[in-house]
Every structure is written in structure tokens, then in C-alpha cells.
């Protein structure tokens with residue numbers, strides 16, 4: 015075989031039976047989060063900026079949905095509006111069909127920056143929200159220890175955040191959010207500050223947690239591999255104005271393994287995402303200048 019041959023990829027829309035069954039099952043579930051004609055306009059010295067226009071998305075129960083798009087396309091604005099930390103200029107957000115009017119315990123948030131209270135132990139950080147909700151200390155402590163066990167940090171319950179690595183801090187932040195039993199976990203580039211190896215292990219941790227807890231996840235990332243590896247569906251946003259370009263059903267079987275990143279379906283999805291994000295709008299076109307360089311030839315793929 016000619017070593018310069020490019021990899022023949024399947025159509026990213028072609029689903030195996032297993033993937034199709036999972037996507038059909040998801041589509042039949044109740045909607046946890048939906049936005050209707052959501053828009054956000056900011057005033058700036060140069061005039062109004064449409065950070066988001068006409069955003070209509072749906073996320074279903076226990077679904078894992080990622081949002082990707084170039085810097086400035088409105089990802090953080092979207093998640094802040096869903097969290098109730100910012101208000102839309104038009105349209106609305108609903109959780110379980112009820113319009114959002116501000117922050118609430120039904121939505122947990124995990125950001126890129128470490129948001130733990132540095133003066134509280136790991137366990138007390140996880141107990142914080144439960145105590146705010148009026149849970150007695152003993153019950154909050156027992157619950158915090160269960161959540162710490164789930165994220166693999168039981169041994170660090172009495173440590174201070176400063177004694178933990180970045181990945182461990184994010185695991186505490188995840189435990190703290192989940193301890194409030196949110197309907198949906200909103201994550202804005204939570205692994206963005208971690209080195210590649212820690213990031214990969216956090217992705218696996220998150221999938222394990224998501225599989226064992228009844229929670230829906232909306233996950234923002236810049237990283238195409240991360241979006242494909244984690245998600246059932248990927249919402250691709252374009253910039254200026256921030257809008258939905260496409261929603262992609264991820265054609266990769268679960269449970270996921272890192273080796274799947276070399277499979278045809280994974281690479282085809284990545285190629286589609288790249289073509290959308292690089293803005294040619296045609297998608298999947300191997301004549302696209304980025305497409306030729308983005309994929310290894312068969313001879314470069316191990317095994």
C-alpha cells in the first residue's frame with residue numbers, strides 16, 4: 015500500500031447498530047434543559063455585539079452534551095445564562111420546562127479555575143452547599159464522604175485544597191457540585207488548565223462518575239478530541255454572531271476507551287468538527303486545506 019494514502023473514513027453520519035440504538039433511546043427521554051430563541055446582546059464602545067442569536071438547544075435526561083466553537087463564539091455566555099448568572103436579551107432557558115430566573119440548586123457549575131474555599135478542608139468544601147440547604151452536619155458529612163469516595167478522594171477528606179494537585183481539586187469541585195444533586199451539571203472548560211496526561215485521566219474519571227450518578231452534563235471545551243470522547247452529542251457554535259452551526263450525534267460506541275480515537279468514526283467526526291470550526295461550512299471535504307494535514311496516513315497509525 016502506498017504510505018501516502020489518506021485514511022478512508024466512514025461518513026460521520028453513518029451509525030453502527032449499537033450507536034443508533036443508544037441515540038434513539040436518548041431521543042425518547044425527557045428534556046431536562048432547553049433554550050428557545052435565546053439571544054444575548056452586549057453594548058460595547060464599538061456598538062452592540064450579538065454574542066448569541068437564536069439558540070435553540072435541548073438536552074435530555076442523563077445525556078452528555080458538549081458545546082464547542084472558536085474563542086468568542088459565546089460558549090461561556092451561554093452557560094452563564096443557563097446557570098442564571100446572566101440574563102438573556104431575548105428568548106428563554108427552561109429546566110424541566112420551568113423558565114430559569116436566576117441561579118438555583120438544580121444547576122451545578124464547575125469552571126476552569128479552582129473555586130474551592132482555600133480555608134476549608136476538602137470534606138467541608140463538599141459539605142458547604144448541603145449545610146447551606148439546611149442539612150445537619152452529621153448527615154452532610156456522611157454524604158460528603160460518599161461523594162469523595164465516588165471521585166476517589168476519601169483519603170484526602172481532611173486535607174486543604176492547597177495540598178491537592180489540579181486534577182484532584184477539580185474532582186473535589188465535581189463532588190461538591192454533585193452533592194447538591196443538581197438536575198444538570200454545567201462545566202465550562204473544567205480541564206482546560208490541566209496537563210495532557212491529567213486531562214485524559216480526568217476525562218475517564220468524569221465518564222465513570224457520570225455512569226454511576228443520575229446526572230445530565232453540559233460540557234464546554236475547545237478540545238475536539240475531548241468533546242468526541244465524552245459526548246453523546248456535540249453542539250457546534252459559530253462566532254459573530256454566536257449561533258448553532260450544527261448538532262452532531264457522536265457515532266462512537268460506549269463505553270469509551272482512549273484507543274477509539276484512532277477509529278474511522280472518531281476521525282470522521284473530528285474532520286467534520288474541524289471543517290465546521292475552520293469555517294468553510296461544506297464539511298467533510300478532503301479538498302479542504304486543513305483536512306489534508308489533520309489526519310495521519312494509514313502507515314502512521316499503530317497496529
Ligand SMILES: Nc1ncnc2c1ncn2[C@@H]1O[C@H](COP(=O)(O)OP(=O)(O)OP(=O)(O)O)[C@@H](O)[C@H]1O
Pocket residue numbers: 056057058063065083084085086087088089090091092256
Ligand atoms: N460582559 C460582557 N460585556 C461585553 N461583551 C461581552 C461580555 N461578555 C462577553 N462578551 C462578548 O461576547 C462574546 C462571547 O464571549 P464568551 O466569553 O461567551 O465567548 P467564549 O466562546 O466563551 O470564548 P472563549 O472560548 O475564549 O472562552 C465575545 O465577543 C465577548 O467579547
Ligand SMILES: [Mg+2]
Pocket residue numbers: 089090091
Ligand atoms: Mg469561555
